[in-house]
Amino acid sequence: MLISFIINGKQAKREIAPDTILLDLLRSMGMKSVKCGCDTGNCGLCTVWLDGSPVLSCSVPAARLEGHTVTTLEGLQEEAAAFSRCLADEGADQCGFCSPGLIINVLALEREIEDPDVNQIKEYLSGNLCRCTGYQSQLRAMMKYFGKSQE
Amino acid sequence: MYTVKHYCMASSLDEAYKTLQENRNNILIGGNLWLRMGERRVNTAIDLSGLGLDTIEETDEGFRIGCMVSLRQLETHEGLHEAFGGLFKKALCPIVGVQFRNCARVGGSLFPRFGFSDVLTAFLACDTEVELYKAGRKKICEFAAMPVDRDILTHVLVRKDHRKVDYRSFRMTETDFPTVTCAVICKEGRYSAVIGARPGCARLVEDVPLDDPQDAGQRAGFARKVAAGLDFGSNMRGSADYRRDLSCRLIMRCLEQLEGEVPGR
Numbered sequence: 321m322l323i324s325f326i327i328n329g330k331q332a333k334r335e336i337a338p339d340t341i342l343l344d345l346l347r348s349m350g351m352k353s354v355k356c357g358c359d360t361g362n363c364g365l366c367t368v369w370l371d372g373s374p375v376l377s378c379s380v381p382a383a384r385l386e387g388h389t390v391t392t393l394e395g396l397q398e399e400a401a402a403f404s405r406c407l408a409d410e411g412a413d414q415c416g417f418c419s420p421g422l423i424i425n426v427l428a429l430e431r432e433i434e435d436p437d438v439n440q441i442k443e444y445l446s447g448n449l450c451r452c453t454g455y456q457s458q459l460r461a462m463m464k465y466f467g468k469s470q471e
Numbered sequence: 472m473y474t475v476k477h478y479c480m481a482s483s484l485d486e487a488y489k490t491l492q493e494n495r496n497n498i499l500i501g502g503n504l505w506l507r508m509g510e511r512r513v514n515t516a517i518d519l520s521g522l523g524l525d526t527i528e529e530t531d532e533g534f535r536i537g538c539m540v541s542l543r544q545l546e547t548h549e550g551l552h553e554a555f556g557g558l559f560k561k562a563l564c565p566i567v568g569v570q571f572r573n574c575a576r577v578g579g580s581l582f583p584r585f586g587f588s589d590v591l592t593a594f595l596a597c598d599t600e601v602e603l604y605k606a607g608r609k610k611i612c613e614f615a616a617m618p619v620d621r622d623i624l625t626h627v628l629v630r631k632d633h634r635k636v637d638y639r640s641f642r643m644t645e646t647d648f649p650t651v652t653c654a655v656i657c658k659e660g661r662y663s664a665v666i667g668a669r670p671g672c673a674r675l676v677e678d679v680p681l682d683d684p685q686d687a688g689q690r691a692g693f694a695r696k697v698a699a700g701l702d703f704g705s706n707m708r709g710s711a712d713y714r715r716d717l718s719c720r721l722i723m724r725c726l727e728q729l730e731g732e733v734p735g736r
């Protein structure tokens with residue numbers, strides 16, 4: 321089946337199978353920031369935006385994309401730089417495998433909630449699993465990025 | 472991993488229902504989170520996302536929630552928040568993460584009647600009816616007890632009735648499946664409770680006597696009476712006895728919250 325959609329601001333058309341999953345489609349298009357960390361809907365590493373909202377691309381049927389807009393981290397390079405610096409400053413990118421999923425989710429939080437409180441920050445953080453950090457450094461990075469005091 | 476032969480973007484509920492009945496391996500696709508983890512060989516996946524079923528309509532009487540509404544829409548809806556004191560936020564926030572709840576839908580969460588369901592527990596705590604394409608409207612209690620057939624859940628109707636509800640769940644670790652889910656309802660001075668993840672499907676226990684909710688002994692008695700009316704089972708998350716004790720504890724905490732004895736979580 322043929323679908324047409326917008327990916328990172330550009331119109332695209334692709335022939336897909338009825339069971340193609342968005343994650344596989346994006347990787348086949350060269351978007352390697354989108355990774356599969358669990359395949360069970362738990363880890364958040366495959367996060368992309370669908371019409372501006374963060375979703376798990378490992379679960380979205382590609383057939384549903386017709387007429388919709390997808391954004392991956394490749395399309396958000398400039399916006400991502402400032403939070404990436406916070407992650408590095410707080411020592412929160414150890415192996416770095418989880419970082420793309422977290423970064424794009426944090427940018428979604430920034431767009432959804434103007435001045436998130438610590439609970440809203442934690443709520444967003446809980447969707448991204450990390451094997452290395454224990455989440456404290458990531459929480460510090462998010463608090464710093466959103467200009468929150470660390471007490 | 473499942474496979475899908477054909478994809479049908481339904482243009483009407485009638486088409487969706489007819490396609491669903493044509494073949495045992497034709498299935499409805501909601502958020503696809505649960506489905507895709509199975510090994511099913513799907514013939515036709517039927518997608519309802521083109522039918523405008525992704526909205527929450529609010530009137531003075533209540534809410535009409537389409538089956539393709541996401542869990543995140545439910546938890547962030549101001550009207551629902553106001554009417555049920557944060558019930559949906561408390562129930563849904565512990566489910567995995569924001570991205571997950573943007574994907575998971577009301578229809579896919581309720582129709583399978585999962586034993587562990589926070590979603591079913593929350594709707595059982597309200598005056599809720601489900602609208603099924605073929606079977607028509609059913610009280611949520613009746614729906615919860617019905618066998619899972621091949622109907623389509625199109626809408627969920629929730630009435631505003633000034634009830635007070637508090638919700639708690641116990642999880643071994645944050646964002647895990649719940650070991651027990653619990654809601655306590657106070658309506659016109661009468662108390663009821665819903666307990667889910669027993670690990671069976673959530674159940675409503677209605678109008679259990681509680682004369683003085685300020686009295687800790689009476690609250691404990693209420694919790695024991697609710698638990699006594701339910702069967703509990705064991706699985707990897709806990710034994711039947713553990714679940715019974717946990718349920719009593721959660722019921723008491725909900726009652727304390729409702730009576731304003733402890734500050735909110």
Ligand SMILES: Cc1cc2nc3c(=O)[nH]c(=O)nc-3n(C[C@H](O)[C@H](O)[C@H](O)COP(=O)(O)OP(=O)(O)OC[C@H]3O[C@@H](n4cnc5c(N)ncnc54)[C@H](O)[C@@H]3O)c2cc1C
Pocket residue numbers: 360361362498499500501502503504505506507538565566567574575576577578579580581582583587588589590591622623624625646647648649
């Ligand atoms: C890793 C993981 C953790 C989870 N943790 C929790 C938790 O802690 N608490 C909790 O409450 N839930 C939890 N869930 C369940 C989750 O919230 C959803 O309920 C579940 O994923 C199904 O929703 P879906 O929209 O993805 O449905 P799908 O996977 O698309 O569909 C599920 C089933 O419902 C059918 N269906 C879909 N829509 C309809 C409809 N309108 N009418 C009739 N049938 C329909 C489908 O054919 C399918 O059989 C978890 C799920 C996963 C995968």
Ligand code: FES
Pocket residue numbers: 355356357358359360361362363364365366367376377378379
């Ligand atoms: S790969 Fe999608 S949530 Fe882990």
Ligand code: FES
Pocket residue numbers: 412413414415416417418419449450451452453
């Ligand atoms: S830094 Fe290694 S998984 Fe998060």
